[in-house]
Amino acid sequence: MNRILVVAEHAGGRLNASVAKCVSCALAIPDAEVTVAVLATDGTAVAAAAAEIHGVARVLLVRNPASEPALAAVLAPQVAKLAAGFSHVLGPSTTFGKDLMPRVAALLGAPQVSDVMAVESAVRFRRPVYAGNAIATVEAAPGRTLVATVRTASFQGAGGGGSAAVETVTVDAPLPAHTRFVSVSAAKSDRPDLQTAARVISGGRALGSKENFALIQRLADRLGAAVGASRAAVDAGYAPNELQVGQTGKIIAPELYVAIGISGAIQHLTGIKDARTIVAINKDAEAPIFEVADYGLVGDLFSLIPEIESQL
Amino acid sequence: MRRILVGIKRVIDYNVRVRVRPDGSGVVTDGVKMSINPFDEIALEEALRIRERGGADEVLAVALGPDDAQQQLRTALAMGADRAILVKAGEPVEPLAVARALLKLVERETPALVILGKQAIDDDCSQVGQMLAALWDRPQATFASRVEIAGERAQVTREVDAGLETIEVDLPAVITTDLRLNEPRYVKLPDIMKAKKKPLDVTDLAALGVEAEPMLKVLKYEPPPQRQKGVMVKSAAELVAALRQKGLV
Ligand SMILES: Cc1cc2nc3c(=O)[nH]c(=O)nc-3n(C[C@H](O)[C@H](O)[C@H](O)COP(=O)(O)OP(=O)(O)OC[C@H]3O[C@@H](n4cnc5c(N)ncnc54)[C@H](O)[C@@H]3O)c2cc1C
Numbered sequence: 001m002n003r004i005l006v007v008a009e010h011a012g013g014r015l016n017a018s019v020a021k022c023v024s025c026a027l028a029i030p031d032a033e034v035t036v037a038v039l040a041t042d043g044t045a046v047a048a049a050a051a052e053i054h055g056v057a058r059v060l061l062v063r064n065p066a067s068e069p070a071l072a073a074v075l076a077p078q079v080a081k082l083a084a085g086f087s088h089v090l091g092p093s094t095t096f097g098k099d100l101m102p103r104v105a106a107l108l109g110a111p112q113v114s115d116v117m118a119v120e121s122a123v124r125f126r127r128p129v130y131a132g133n134a135i136a137t138v139e140a141a142p143g144r145t146l147v148a149t150v151r152t153a154s155f156q157g158a159g160g161g162g163s164a165a166v167e168t169v170t171v172d173a174p175l176p177a178h179t180r181f182v183s184v185s186a187a188k189s190d191r192p193d194l195q196t197a198a199r200v201i202s203g204g205r206a207l208g209s210k211e212n213f214a215l216i217q218r219l220a221d222r223l224g225a226a227v228g229a230s231r232a233a234v235d236a237g238y239a240p241n242e243l244q245v246g247q248t249g250k251i252i253a254p255e256l257y258v259a260i261g262i263s264g265a266i267q268h269l270t271g272i273k274d275a276r277t278i279v280a281i282n283k284d285a286e287a288p289i290f291e292v293a294d295y296g297l298v299g300d301l302f303s304l305i306p307e308i309e310s311q312l
Numbered sequence: 313m314r315r316i317l318v319g320i321k322r323v324i325d326y327n328v329r330v331r332v333r334p335d336g337s338g339v340v341t342d343g344v345k346m347s348i349n350p351f352d353e354i355a356l357e358e359a360l361r362i363r364e365r366g367g368a369d370e371v372l373a374v375a376l377g378p379d380d381a382q383q384q385l386r387t388a389l390a391m392g393a394d395r396a397i398l399v400k401a402g403e404p405v406e407p408l409a410v411a412r413a414l415l416k417l418v419e420r421e422t423p424a425l426v427i428l429g430k431q432a433i434d435d436d437c438s439q440v441g442q443m444l445a446a447l448w449d450r451p452q453a454t455f456a457s458r459v460e461i462a463g464e465r466a467q468v469t470r471e472v473d474a475g476l477e478t479i480e481v482d483l484p485a486v487i488t489t490d491l492r493l494n495e496p497r498y499v500k501l502p503d504i505m506k507a508k509k510k511p512l513d514v515t516d517l518a519a520l521g522v523e524a525e526p527m528l529k530v531l532k533y534e535p536p537p538q539r540q541k542g543v544m545v546k547s548a549a550e551l552v553a554a555l556r557q558k559g560l561v
Pocket of ligand 1 (some may be wrong): 202204205206229230231232233244245246247248249251260261262263264265266267268271281282283284287299300301302326351431442493
């Protein structure tokens with residue numbers, strides 16, 4: 001049997017959507033028994049939500065006020081202790097998981113497979129490299145713990161309806177005081193979350209200013225869509241960093257992705273490969289974004305956005 | 313001597329359209345432009361700025377890789393690094409072994425700060441900085457977009473999914489860079505000449521006492537599935553009609 005530990009991401013007492021996706025990935029491993037670990041101050045609600053994910057056998061709840069807000073240096077020694085007896089330790093390819101999992105792997109002396117997009121066996125996985133320009137099939141030497149991060153855009157979240165037992169456990173690991181949380185600034189928004197939204201409207205450098213970027217927001221609101229941005233738009237200050245889509249931003253898989261005034265650099269396309277339908281609006285008919293677009297429209301975004309709105 | 317150690321990886325330049333070799337054994341590298349990993353260039357720039365502000369005395373650039381990585385170290389020296397070390401390794405080395413090699417150098421060089429890129433744009437692993445911090449039992453501040461050093465502490469703003477997070481770490485610590493941390497300087501010709509005289513030491517994994525026993529094997533590389541080119545529509549009305557038909561709006 002493969003005993004798989006999934007490290008739960010959560011904030012503000014809510015389980016992150018990435019957990020159900022990690023569980024899906026875990027269940028794709030043959031003969032899997034899936035345990036979810038929740039490290040939290042209280043964690044009752046988070047653990048209960050994890051226990052409802054279909055396919056989860058057990059939830060381990062480790063209560064410690066030091067675990068929130070999440071700091072990799074504080075979580076890693078606890079996760080490494082919990083990992084004893086598990087064949088795999090999985091976390092999401094979100095900034096939470098990317099920060100934490102390699103630290104866990106190093107403490108375990110274990111290799112890590114980053115950004116798993118498909119499971120071929122208990123030790124063989126597919127993952128993107130070179131900004132998605134190549135897909136590598138990697139195989140881990142059997143017989144030792146394997147750490148992996150799960151490319152969340154590649155997996156549908158496991159459904160609900162489960163009723164796993166929640167066990168409160170204690171771990172005996174010395175925790176460092178050398179790393180301290182200061183603050184987090186997250187723009188409050190009523191829009192859908194970029195990472196889980198069914199529809200995303202993204203704007204690029206062509207918007208030209210923060211004021212003009214409101215055109216993207218307005219269209220998104222009309223469609224009940226999340227807002228995204230290219231790196232150029234974020235660098236220029238038109239949109240905040242958490243909206244960046246691409247190799248160094250978010251990797252997303254919406255039903256509909258609309259790229260407006262975005263050229264389609266490979267680093268941007270990496271983030272939208274799994275979108276069901278891509279729409280591109282660009283005044284340059286030669287823009288590379290049209291190579292991947294299901295629907296392309298050549299023209300000036302400043303006249304086309306209002307025209308689209310009038311058709312809705 | 314207050315020192316900053318910076319990691320420099322030789323990778324295919326980010327402007328190159330990477331292609332998989334027909335036999336699936338890797339990607340095409342013949343005649344392809346190689347550069348410093350863009351995130352590492354940012355790491356070096358940050359170290360240089362800290363030194364220029366008086367926060368450090370020496371910037372040490374370290375590369376792990378083939379002999380040719382000396383070119384990237386020379387570029388790092390031309391940008392302003394004081395000294396460089398190449399740890400020679402033939403095959404690509406796994407992140408954990410890279411972290412172990414860096415730890416050996418860290419123990420020898422006792423830097424106040426290690427700044428690495430948040431990921432290398434070839435294997436896209438994003439592991440080494442976190443692994444080094446774990447092995448060294450020191451803080452990590454990953455995906456940094458702002459670094460402020462005050463005495464024996466650093467305040468680092470990190471680009472996280474929720475927005476921007478600020479943490480405080482005691483030094484020594486490992487920082488990994490995100491793209492918005494800074495814009496690296498251009499190398500000037502006289503600096504390239506000067507860099508030729510700066511010390512570049514060459515060692516290897518065995519001399520450092522690091523075993524690079526592989527734990528992961530890449531079986532094959534494949535090109536990604538290509539998306540089909542779709543249709544061009546003539547107007548906003550046609551676009552909305554098409555999306556409506558598919559139930560997307
Ligand atoms: C290591 C690395 C990582 C990176 N990671 C990312 C990443 O995660 N995400 C990302 O997006 N980028 C990333 N980049 C940057 C990427 O290479 C591109 O520079 C960036 O995506 C360009 O953004 P853009 O398309 O908005 O701007 P541009 O490339 O400048 O494109 C603007 C487009 O707008 C069009 N346009 C102009 N005016 C109008 C108008 N009035 N109406 C309609 N169209 C108009 C133009 O024809 C052009 O195609 C990364 C780069 C590097 C080196």
